Amino acid sequence: MLDVKNISMFFGGLAxxxxxxxxxxxxxxxxxxxxxxxxxxxxxxxxxxxxxxxHGDIFFNGTRISNIxxxxxxxxxxxRTFQVVRPLQRMSVxxxxxxxxxxxxxxxxxxxxxxxxxxxxxxxxxxRNVISKGLPLGKRKRLEIARALATQxxxxxxxxxxxxxxPSELNESIDIIRKIKAKGxxxxxxxxxxxxxxxxxxxxxxxxxxxxxxxxTPLEIGRNPQVIEAYLGEATNA
Amino acid sequence: xxAPQIEVFLQTLIAGFLLGGLYALIGxxxxxxxxxxxxINLAHGELMMVSMYIAYWLFxxxxxxxxxxxxxxxxxxxxxxxxxxKFLITPVLKVDSILPENQVILTVGIGMVLSSLAMLxxxxxxxxxxxxxxxxxxxxxxxxxGSPIELSxxxxxxxxxxxxxxxxxxxxxxxxxxxxxxxxxxxxxxPQAALMMGVNVDRMRMxxxxxxSALVGAAGCLFIPIYYLYPSLGGQFTxxxxxxxxxxxxxxxxxxxxxxxxxxxxxxxxxxxxxxGWAPVGRFAVFVAALIFLPGGVASLARKRKLGK
Amino acid sequence: xxxxxxLFCLALLAVVPLVGLNSYLMHILILFVMWSVIGxxxxxxxxxxxxxSFGHAAFFGVGAYTAGILYTKTGLSAWWGLPLSxxxxxxxxxxxxxxxxxxxxxxxxxxxLAIGEVLRVTAENLTNLTNGDVGIMxxxxxxxxxxxxxxxxxxxxxITFYLVRAVIQSKLGYYFVAIREDQDAAESLGINTTLYKxxxxxxxxxxxxxxxxxxxxxxGYIDPKVVFAxxxxxxxxxxxxxxxxxxxxxxPVVGSIIMILMAEMIRSVPMxxxxxxxxxxxLLIFIIIFLPNGIVGDFxxxxxxxxxxxxx
Numbered sequence: 137m138l139d140v141k142n143i144s145m146f147f148g149g150l151a152x153x154x155x156x157x158x159x160x161x162x163x164x165x166x167x168x169x170x171x172x173x174x175x176x177x178x179x180x181x182x183x184x185x186x187x188x189x190x191h192g193d194i195f196f197n198g199t200r201i202s203n204i205x206x207x208x209x210x211x212x213x214x215x216r217t218f219q220v221v222r223p224l225q226r227m228s229v230x231x232x233x234x235x236x237x238x239x240x241x242x243x244x245x246x247x248x249x250x251x252x253x254x255x256x257x258x259x260x261x262x263x264r265n266v267i268s269k270g271l272p273l274g275k276r277k278r279l280e281i282a283r284a285l286a287t288q289x290x291x292x293x294x295x296x297x298x299x300x301x302x303p304s305e306l307n308e309s310i311d312i313i314r315k316i317k318a319k320g321x322x323x324x325x326x327x328x329x330x331x332x333x334x335x336x337x338x339x340x341x342x343x344x345x346x347x348x349x350x351x352x353t354p355l356e357i358g359r360n361p362q363v364i365e366a367y368l369g370e371a372t373n374a
Numbered sequence: 375x376x377a378p379q380i381e382v383f384l385q386t387l388i389a390g391f392l393l394g395g396l397y398a399l400i401g402x403x404x405x406x407x408x409x410x411x412x413x414i415n416l417a418h419g420e421l422m423m424v425s426m427y428i429a430y431w432l433f434x435x436x437x438x439x440x441x442x443x444x445x446x447x448x449x450x451x452x453x454x455x456x457x458x459x460k461f462l463i464t465p466v467l468k469v470d471s472i473l474p475e476n477q478v479i480l481t482v483g484i485g486m487v488l489s490s491l492a493m494l495x496x497x498x499x500x501x502x503x504x505x506x507x508x509x510x511x512x513x514x515x516x517x518x519x520g521s522p523i524e525l526s527x528x529x530x531x532x533x534x535x536x537x538x539x540x541x542x543x544x545x546x547x548x549x550x551x552x553x554x555x556x557x558x559x560x561x562x563x564x565p566q567a568a569l570m571m572g573v574n575v576d577r578m579r580m581x582x583x584x585x586x587s588a589l590v591g592a593a594g595c596l597f598i599p600i601y602y603l604y605p606s607l608g609g610q611f612t613x614x615x616x617x618x619x620x621x622x623x624x625x626x627x628x629x630x631x632x633x634x635x636x637x638x639x640x641x642x643x644x645x646x647x648x649x650x651g652w653a654p655v656g657r658f659a660v661f662v663a664a665l666i667f668l669p670g671g672v673a674s675l676a677r678k679r680k681l682g683k
Numbered sequence: 684x685x686x687x688x689x690l691f692c693l694a695l696l697a698v699v700p701l702v703g704l705n706s707y708l709m710h711i712l713i714l715f716v717m718w719s720v721i722g723x724x725x726x727x728x729x730x731x732x733x734x735x736s737f738g739h740a741a742f743f744g745v746g747a748y749t750a751g752i753l754y755t756k757t758g759l760s761a762w763w764g765l766p767l768s769x770x771x772x773x774x775x776x777x778x779x780x781x782x783x784x785x786x787x788x789x790x791x792x793x794x795x796l797a798i799g800e801v802l803r804v805t806a807e808n809l810t811n812l813t814n815g816d817v818g819i820m821x822x823x824x825x826x827x828x829x830x831x832x833x834x835x836x837x838x839x840x841x842i843t844f845y846l847v848r849a850v851i852q853s854k855l856g857y858y859f860v861a862i863r864e865d866q867d868a869a870e871s872l873g874i875n876t877t878l879y880k881x882x883x884x885x886x887x888x889x890x891x892x893x894x895x896x897x898x899x900x901x902x903g904y905i906d907p908k909v910v911f912a913x914x915x916x917x918x919x920x921x922x923x924x925x926x927x928x929x930x931x932x933x934x935p936v937v938g939s940i941i942m943i944l945m946a947e948m949i950r951s952v953p954m955x956x957x958x959x960x961x962x963x964x965x966l967l968i969f970i971i972i973f974l975p976n977g978i979v980g981d982f983x984x985x986x987x988x989x990x991x992x993x994x995x
Contacts, residue, residue, distance in 0.1 A: 184871055210873035218871075224864035226472065235857040239873035244853065287873050414789045462968060471975030472863075472929045475735040478789050479925065480971045482737075482918060486964030494958040609913065613800065616793055651808045658801040662782055665794060 137162040137322055138183070138214075138291060143192035143202075145178055145346075152178040153346045155192075160291070165313070165323045167333045169357075170343035171366065176326045177219055179343070180293050183324075184216050185209040196291070211239065215289035217280035219296045219326070223268035229279055230255065230264040236286040250286055258282040258312055274305040281312065285321075292316065294325040298332050310336060334358070342366070381523040386646040387639060388527065394638025395535040396596055399542060400611060401618030401630035403589035409562040409625025410582040413463070413477045417485035419611030421587050424488055425451050425594030426603045427496065433503040433598075440503050441533060444595040448588045455587025458484060459580045485608060492605035500602045505530070508599060534596035541592050542631065545585075549627065558582055562625050590615070610654070617661040621668070636660070689848075692936075693841050700830050709829040713901065715943045716836045717894055721916075722923035722935025723843050724890035729921070730930035731851055732883035733863025734784070738795030740916035741802045742888040745775050746895025747910040751819035752812060754899075761821050764896035772892030775802075776885045784880045787866065796917065803911030818906030821899065832901045839897065843890055848932055850886070859883055860930075891920070914960060922963060926970050928979025937978055 138160040145153040153175045160166050168176045181187045183194060185206035194202040201209050215236075224232050233251040234244075241247035255261040258278050263271065268279060277297050284292055298309055306329075313336055316323065327333050333340065333354065340357045342350040344366045350357055357363055400422065407415045428450060429443040438446075466480050473479075507529045514525040549555040560568040561578040569575050590611075601607075618637055622629025637660060644656030696716070700709060721739065729735045749771040750764020783794040806813045813819065826832065850856055858879045861869040870876050899905050910916065919942060927938025945966070949959040974981040 186867065186871070205875075206870040207873050207875045210871060215873075216871055218868065222865050222868040224861050224868065226864060227860060231857065231860075235861045235869075235874075236872040238854045238857055247854070283872060414793060416793075462972070465972055466975075469972065469975050471971075472980070473729065473733065473735055473975075475789060475792055476971050476975055478792055479735070479921060480968060482921075483964040483967035483971065486914065486918070486960045486967070488964075490958045490960035490964065494961065613797065617797075620790075649808070651804065654804045655801055655808075658797045661797050662794070665786060665790070666782065 137197060138324075139195040140179075140183070141193045141195070143179070143182060143189045143194065145175070145182055145187060146190045151346050153182070153189075156343070156346070156348050157192075158341055158348065158351060160322060160324060162322055163317070163320060164338040165317060165325060165336055167337035167340045168324060168326045168343065169328070169330075169333060169340060173345075174343040175346040176343055177295055178346075180216060180295055180324075180326065183209075184214060184293060210287055210289075213288075213290035214293065215284035215287045215291070216293035217277075217284050217295055217297055219299075221273070221276045221280050223271070223276055223279050223283070225267075225269040227268060228265050229260055229268050229271065229282075232268055232279060233282050233286045236283045239286075240288050250288070254282050254285050257315065258285070259308060274301050277301065278309065278312070281309075281316075285316070289321060291322045291324070294323060294327075296326055296328065298327055298329050306332070377523050381525065382646065384523070384525055386642050388525065389531075390639030390642030391635060392528070392531040392535045392638070393642060394635030395538045396593060396634075397614060397618055397638050398631040398634025399538045399593040399596070400590050400615045401622060401634045402542065402545065402627055403586035403593070404615035405619045405622060405625055405627065405630045406558075406562075406582055406589070407586040408619055410558060411463075411579055414481070414616065415583075415586065416478060416481040416612055417458075417488060417608075418586070418590055418615045419613070420485040420488040420608035421451060421455070422590045422594040422597070422611050423492060423603070423605065423608040424454070425591035426598050426601075426607070427492060428591075429595045429598045430501055430503060430603055433505075440505065440595050440598045441537065444537065444592050447595050448592045451591025451594075452584040452588040455584035456580045458587070459583035463583070464576065464579070485612065489605050489608050496605060498605055500604050502602050503598050505599050528600075530599040534600060537596050538593070541589070542627075545589065546627065554581070558585075614657065617657055617664075620661060621664045689844060693837075696837055697834075700833055706829060709833060711943060711947060713829060713833050713836055715939050716833070716840045717897065717901075718919070718923055718939040718943060719936045720836065720840045720843050720894045721891050721920050722927065722939050723840075723847050724887045724894075725920045726924045726930065726935050727847055727850065727859075727890075728883045728887035730924055730934070731856065731863065732859040732880060734880060734883065735788075735792045735921070736795045736884075736887075737792045737913075737917050737921070738779075738797075738799030739887075739891050739920040740911045740913060741779065741795070741799040742772050742776065742891040743895035743898070743916050743920075744799075744802055744806065744907070744911035745772050746892030747899045747905045748806060748813060748819070748895075749892070750896040750899035751821070751905050754821055755814075755819055756812075760825075761896075761900050762825070764899060765893055768892040768896035769889045772888050772895075773885055775892075776888035777881070779888075780881045780884045784877060784884065796913065799911060799913060799917055803907050803913075806907035806911060813907065816906060816908070818904055818909075819899070821903040824903055825900065832897075836894075836897055836901075839893060844932070846890075851932075855879065855882065863930075919963070922967055925977055926966065928977030928981075931977070931979040934977050934979040941978070 141157050143153055143156045144151060156179065168179065170176055182189050185201065185204060189202050193200055196212055196214060199212065201212065224235065227235065230251055233254055234247050237247040237250040241250055255264050258281060260275060260278055260282055263275060268276065271279060281294065281297060298306055301309060310332060337354060340352065340354055341348060342357060342363050349366060350360045350363045404415060404418050425447045428447040429440045432438040432443045432446060433440055462480060462484065463477060466477055510529045511526040512529065514521050549559055557568065557573045558578055558581065560571065560573055561575055565575050614637065618630055618633040621636055622633030637657065640656055640660055641653045645653045699712065721743065725736065725739055746768035749768040750761040753759050753764050753767060754761040779798055783791055783798065786794050807815055858874050861874055862876050862879060866876055895910060898910065923938035923942050924935050926941055927936065928934025945962060946959055949962055970977065974985055978985060
């Protein structure tokens, strides 16, 4: 579904990503892990069109997307959330979701319908009239997901949507991810929380210093000595 | 080109260069403030106007030479700058508002108050300091008898230029060699990190605003022997300062110097070859071109070179 | 009740002149309505879409000169300038948008300011088209009575009010606010930010341009220093909205009343006449520090501030 081919990304002289290649298969959840600064968010920014890769190409369902603008990539069906939540602060939760629903809605009535559906789906319906600035962090993270879903994507990029959640919120979010998967939406997730990763992902890619050092099922990754050295040891200690 | 044409060209170039040196001083003040506080001070030119009135009254009432008033007006402007930062700008940084440009609009308000107060007190009369050396100049012919072309170097322009150079050098010394100066630069590059390193960011901001005001204040004293003074003169200098900052690159002192000279020469050329009235249009043409083609300013070119790209 | 408030206000404004106001009061009313129009248009771009323009005088001036040049060069009535200014100003806005809309925040603000100034200097220097500093005089006035001018600008204001409201409540409005709140996030939600910013700029410009064309007809005289004025047009446009209320429907109207009344009050004091900017500036500083979202936007806060002053 998504083919990332030999992507490199330089900032000044530094390589944030070097020669990364992988594919995402339709319907799966692919987790992206790695220590801080490994290039995970940069990779999202490249896929989502914020950055143009210095080298390499990205194809989405056969269309080359590495040279087109962010809003068009979104229209093709890739939506994302941000690591640092970025809700439209002075809009209500409902208006936030309506604003994104407009992309595929013919009129305002339809956009509202889509938005209401998604708010129920993500469990934010009761908070729909709250100004999003006033939401607690857990719900803001979920609002990010709701907003992305409102663009009716076929692929969703989730950037640390579980960080900072308390255990009950965490379980709710895992449920939502499973429900999204059941809808047939493909997902790439960046996550530090190993329990979540092991529970929901089908495959894992490990990045370190901008390079892909491993790829495989959670079980395989858990046994990979290179990964344990680079990342897992550090994470289990933490 | 014939000899007279070359003469005009070189004379224009010299005038542009001298003007550019003074522009640089105005631009450095602006770029410092922008670099450290990430806000645009649209009252910059008005602060210069205030300083020019100080120099003017010192000259008119006490006969103090404008070049000596640098030593009075500059510290006064420093404290005015610190006061503005402390009592007006800092509070606004803490207020939540829909438009983040509120700080910029605030400085517009400050500029309006300053220029119209000047209008109220001093009327819209054009004023100048009739110093004895106002029209004197050095001529190339006096030093080189057989020169095929005749060039002149205005005394007040040159003195102002030299002063501007000296002040810039002093500032450079302050920023690179003193601890306080280094803290200012650290705040400019990364306020978060500076805060963690124990730099008092709020104080650095006050200091910077004061310093920026002092620099433009000094520029005002250097301008008064060669320029007319009137209450609404500030606006155009604010724009000049901003254009220089954009050409030079935000927060870059060296960039501001280059930017000032580019702008000075360009304006001088436009005035000579297209017409006096068009000089401001030339200014904005440079500005818009810099915004589009050189978003990081001259400074970004230098940076790229360093990385060997 | 609230639904009929605009209609009620419109009706009220429509009957006010019938009680027989003198020429001066009519003038004030016309200025008030004209500035409401400019404020509403600025608010569309600045308040809702978050693109703070310091150069609305560019659009006002181009609109005014479209009417003026039409009259001097073709002999047509300057009233044709109203519809034609929409075309001229839209073109200017599209070119300008291409240059300035790639910039963000304060850079956008200052680029618009610079372009406004460029247009002023251009108008001053293109003497065979604009008469330069001499200005353009409309010899024959359409009406002696001010009332007709009033109804024309009132109609423009009513259309603008409903237009802005319709835009803000539609998809465009959601997109504008999304861009204001977070441009990158908006872009990643599928919003073509460049396109929608251009739409906001063009709409806003066209409305301000119409106000400019009206000004030429009403005042009968324009020159570059007046219609391209930085402080008296561009900054006042910002102030009308800042004082009244950023991103509110009624803000520009309230702001316009306050600004016009204040300007006239200051003008009536002989000593202070030249210094009206002092008070404008001081008001601006006060509003930004204490009521950053304007009187309508911070109405609750305002009531609290006033309440504090009362012994209770």
